Amino acid sequence: MKILFYNIKELFQVRENNTSILKGSEMKELPSIKNAFLVVENDLIADYGSMENAPTDFDESVDVSDKMIMPSYIDSHTHIVYACNREQEFVDRINGLSYDEIYKRGGGILNSVEKLRKTSENELYKDAANRLEELIALGTGVIEIKSGYGLSLEAELKMLRVIKKLQENYPVKIKATFLGAHAVPPEFKDNQTAFVDEICNVMIPEIAKSGLADYVDAFLETGYFTVDETRKIIKAATNNGLKSKIHLNQFTAINGIEMCVEENVLTVDHLEIVTDEDIEALKKGKTIPVALPTCSYFISIPYTPARKLLDANLPLVIASDYNPGTTPSGNMNFVVATSCIKIKLTPEEAFNAATLNAAYALEVQNEYGSITKGKKASFFITKPLHSIYAIPYNFGSNLIETVYLHGIKQ
Ligand SMILES: N=CN[C@@H](CCC(=O)O)C(=O)O
Ligand SMILES: [Zn+2]
Structure with missing residues (x-):
């Protein structure tokens, strides 16, 4: 099946194959073709160019x-398998409690x-599937989903099986991450060391054997897991053939980034608090x-000093962090808008951070993240727009009209 998309007002993120991750000022450019065509053959992008060169043989x-095409968003950090909303904590924060105070009360x-x-596996699946369907309509075509609300081997496996079922039932590309070290569960309350040992010696080997996880994560933060504990977890993951992606610097900077770079961690996520030493550490390695x-x-905490990272010629990825506590939204259009409005990324930088660079954060850069011949035909078509800037500008509107994943209209 060959489909021709014609008269595209502007086709964005058009790249030659093997474009490297974009760093610093490279992120300013978002290559596009105006008045373009795009050919999709089965699940792949087969061709594209200016309308005057559009082919004449096609099936559809x-x-x-008047509309634009952008490759699907890649959301490289979510927690969309969860049991209940936490609206009461939201109201508690409005009334003055901090995220930390709520946690210390057992919340x-x-x-x-x-x-x-x-919660049963079926119930978890139903809720996560509903969330995923909403995200597909909002333009997400590749997503990472973490476990981390089970904190026992059995409950973590339950979450990972839900993710596997989503992988089987949806045309979205899904990467799964085991986040056993998200918090210390009640049964290990007085023995955090034993919990870390359980993660390293029991959970990671079992989960690696199950094939249910692509990555391992940990919450490296004051009051959660230390640099040394996280290093142990990363090493256990490496020994079991899994790479790591680490939550850190959300509230405090405690030299976790330096360790993660030393251990060749794939990504370090959050980075609301970043020191000059952290930036120097990132410059030395490949960690994204x-x-x-x-x-x-x-949750009203500082924004990642993105400009400081870009000025240091580092790459940058943006993701939603969709979870019931700190970010109950996975709308990548809003992530792009917030990046522009609050951290002063240009729209070009924000779209690069949410597509091409994000593909590197999930190691799917050979298949997704740009309009490139041979990559998967996963993209969205906007409503009629004056310019692509409308997506962050009209931050409360959904400007996506149609979504194609692997060449199929959703
Ligand atoms: N900070 C750690 N984990 C999540 C929040 C989890 C929660 O509050 O449920 C985050 O990335 O923000
Ligand atoms: Zn998170």
Whole structure:
């Protein structure tokens, strides 16, 4: 099946194959073709160019007059498998409690753990599938989903099986991450060392054997897991053939980034608090920084100093962090908008951070993240727009009209 998309007002993120991750000022450019065509053959991008060169042989055609095409968003950091919303904590924060105070009262992540352990796999699947369907309509075509609300081997496997079922049932590319070290569960309350040992010696080997996870994560933060504990977890992951992606610097900078770079961690995520030493450490390695600006928005914490990272010629990825506590939204259009409005990324930088660079954060850069011959035909068509800037500018509107994933209209 060959589909011709014609009269595209502007086709964005058009790249030659093997474009490297974009760093610093390279992120300013978002290559596009105006008045373009795009040919999709089965699930792949087969051709593209200016309308005057559009082919005449095809099985189907789609008129894209006045509308634009962008490769699907890649959301490299989410927690969309969870049991209940945490609206009460939201109101508690409005009334003055901090995220940390709520956690210390047994709320926060532990609130979600208690609920998830009591919820059936089917129920979890149904809720996560509903969330995923909403995200597909909002333009996400590749997503990472973490466990981390089970905190026992059994409950973590339950979450990972839900993710596997989503992988089987949806045309979205999904990467799964085991986040056993998200918080210390009640049964290990007085023995955090034993919990870390359990993660390293029991959970990671079992989960690696199950094939249910692509990555391992940990919450490296004051009051959660230390640099040394996280290093142990990363090493256990490496020994079991899994790379790591680490939550850190959300509230405090405690030299976690330096360790993560030393251990060749794939991404470091959050980075609301970043020191000059952290930037120097990132410059020495390949670890990719990931900002989660809608988390800052929702719980009123500082925004990642993105400009400082770009000025240091580092790459940048943006992701949603969709979870019931700090970011109950996975709308990547809003992530792009927040990046522009609050951390002063230009729209070009924000779209690069949410597509091409984000593909590197999930190691799917050979298949997704740009309009490139041979990559998967996963993209969205906008409503009629004056310019692509409308997506961050009209931050409260959904300007996506149609979504194609792997060449199929959703
Ligand atoms: N900070 C750690 N984990 C999540 C929040 C989890 C929760 O509050 O449920 C985050 O990335 O923000
Ligand atoms: Zn997170």
